[in-house]
Amino acid sequence: MSSRVRDTKRVGTHKRLRRSGGILGVLLFAGVIAISQQQPNASPMNAQPASNQGPTTSSQAPAPEVTGAAPLRVMVGKSILINTTERIKRVSVTDPGVADPIVVAPTQILVHGRSAGEVSLLIWDELERSRSFDLRVDVDVSAAAEEERRVFPEEQITVTPSRSAIVLSGHVSTEDVSKRAAMIAEAYSKNVVNVLTFGPVGAQEVLLQVKFAEVDRAAALQLGANYFTPGTGNTSGVLTTGQFGGATVSTTTSTTTSGAGGTLGVTTNNTAPLINISNPLNLFLFRTDINFGVAIEALQQKSLLQILAEPNLIAVNGKEASFLAGGQFPFPIVQPGQGFTAVTIAFKDFGVKLNFTPVIMPNGNIHLKVAPEVSTLDFANALTISGFTVPALSTRKAETEFELQDGQSFVIAGLLDNRVTDIVNKIAGLGDIPILGNLFKSKNLQKNKSELMVLCTVKRISPSAEAPAGPSNPQPYLNDNKFDGKKPSGSHK
Template sequence: MGGVRNQQVSWWKLILWGAFAVISAQPCSAAEWETRPVERVSVTIGKSMLIETSASLARVSVADPRVADALVLSPRQVYLMGKTAGVTNLTLWNTTGEVFAAYDVVVSPDVSRLQEHLHALFPDEKALRVVTTQEHIALSGTMTSSAALTQVLAVTETYAPGKVLNLLQVGGSHQVMLEVRVAEMDRTMLRRIGVNLSYVNGSGSQFGASVLKRLASPLPSGDASSVLSPLGAVPPFGFGLGQAVNALFRFQSGSANWTGFIDALKEDNLVKVLAEPTLIALSGQDAQFLAGGEFPIPVPQAFGVTTIQFQKFGIQLNFRPVVLSARQIAVTVTPEVSELDFANGLSIQGFVVPAITTRRASTMVELEDGQSFAIAGLLRESVRETVSKYPVLGDIPILGALFRSAQYQKNETELVIIVTPHFVRSMTDAQITLPTDGYLDPDDVDFYLKGRLPSRQGSASDMRGVEVPAGREEKSREATGLMIP
């Protein structure tokens, strides 16, 4: 009995193991495949791969045909080809119509080929790295210039249009200090000579020959002070040295009074304008500087209303630097030096609106660090000659000088604008020296007895707060608070 019972138990075990094997051998349903891990397949754009299966295929399906395409070559082989960068799914069905395999297909650009092309085109970019993400190409590393960075991006866009991640950086300093020097010399030379004759008799009859520019009638009789007072004033002509000679000759005989007046003027004017603004900005950012002010301009409106507008004047500087490489800088700069000119102003409702004398330039240049370039220049020379004379009498040789007035004026102007960019980096507070440091006020003894005025202590070399390499000027950098590498 025991042997028969053991034999029956063994048969039941065989039946159960057989049923389990049959169930395990059946294909999984679609719901079961969702819970299983999906195999990942990577394909390069324009290339293909062959997938072999363990079961016979009935059909295949690609979720996004724009990314990849699949073709059944045989009952157990699938031909998969990458078309564009992206991610899609590949599903396989057997002959019984059930899903037995699924794949995540990742199609990416040919990074190895792209990297070979980039290194061939840009051999100096040793730190350039190219990697692929799920759908994009990522560029990382440090570039030597902004121009090279732009070119690398353009080449990469041809491999994956619209799917390039720019993680590149440009090496070197990105802070640029721009020094601008506006220098102008304006020289004016003026020569003038004129004669005035007057005769007054006892009966009051007058005769005169006025050929002076400022005289419109014969000279009256009287002492010299009454004549020289209105004639001695010469209209101002800027700053300069002038030599004016006003000679009065008077002869009186009885009731007759002869008066002669000679006006001669020699004047030389020299005007010097020098402005050196300095401004710092980051690469690609705008910076503005103004040292001057704004003056009001009345603007008449309707119904007798007057509004005020303000016009800037002084030293202005607008510029935008772009770092092209470790040494090259592109600068868009607009320097301006303006001043008020009341001599050529207008009067509006009792308010004098001055004119503005302006020197302005606007351009874009490419320079290396520390190089200077003259972006604008002007050389102007003008000559004016004026002769006023009486007809016939003024043409008489020698004696004709008594009946004519001559004026000669010559203007010469020379203007130049120079820009110099520098790479800079910040300094510590201990390295910065302000213009007000070391300023001393004299005490009563120094001021009244020794004649000392307020001054700064120490020499100029002791107060510089910027380290400048040899061969570079130190003019305006001592107050910038930056170091020039």
């Protein structure tokens, strides 16, 4: 009887416990529903992005808690530990060859970077709620950056990763430093993107070295013969082809008066021939017995004219520079008015002139716009305006644009002018006689040959640390050993 009572009590106790557990479960379920209704936008997992300092290994710093969709970063060959507030059921990545995630604890994920790239990291909790995060795997550039700072401590070089490449950015002093920095980075990665700029900071300058070379060669040959006779009395004769001035004949009259005391004198007139030679270089022959002479013209002339100008101009990038070696001549301008005419004077340039504008391109080349000009005064084609003689200009000029590398040269203009003038004068009939006809003809042959070349060399320059040396004499001025080629007495060694 007593045992039946105890069993009945035990069964009642179990029923009360089951009833209490059911009520507690209903209350908990209702509380969860109420909380979910109050926070409908709550994230299934508390997550936050990785630290701004980049991915870290588990041995370097505490693992970050994933709270959002901010990108996560990890270096190739290193790992990052990610913490979550929810219990993790499983993880996955879009490309296991880029990153390998492993669940090492219910709320921790270890991600190992295998190769450079970007993948999506998917995380599921125990309630099958999922979340996606961007994961970026970059090349480790810390060693390369440290080596760049060690080799070039004074240069501004920034090393950053970009997928599987190393990017070099910043500004360095010279192009050689830029190339050497890229060679160092290639030891850490096969793909190196070099975007370093070089050169002096501030406005860049360009030096243009120009050479104007003009050579003018001329040759002349004059051949001919003039015949003349002083004649007798008041007669004279000249035979000439009219091309060259030979000898001319004229007469002079002299008067002589003689007498003694107060007696009347006697006047006599003496007429004598006078021979004038216009060119002393003529070959002159004269026979006094027959009063006949000849002047032979046989002249050969050669001349050489060379004009050379070497201007060196420096211009700021994108600005124009000009040069003029010559002068200006006055040019009258007639301005009519009411009842009068006014003449004003303007001046025009002539000589060796140069205008150029350099532009430094992004690839380091130099784009040039050059306009050289060589002009001389031409009085043969002069004009007369209101009593003023205005010479013409003989001009040779060119205008071109081209692109060169630093230190390269280029011929931008060349002109070759050949002129031949041949004039033959002869006496009709006599000049056509074989062999002897050459004595009755004259020949004037002129050859002119001119050549003009303009050569340009362009260079990028930077300010020099030392001031350039000034001009000096090639020989010591008033040096004892050099003065008059003798050493003055009393001097000391």
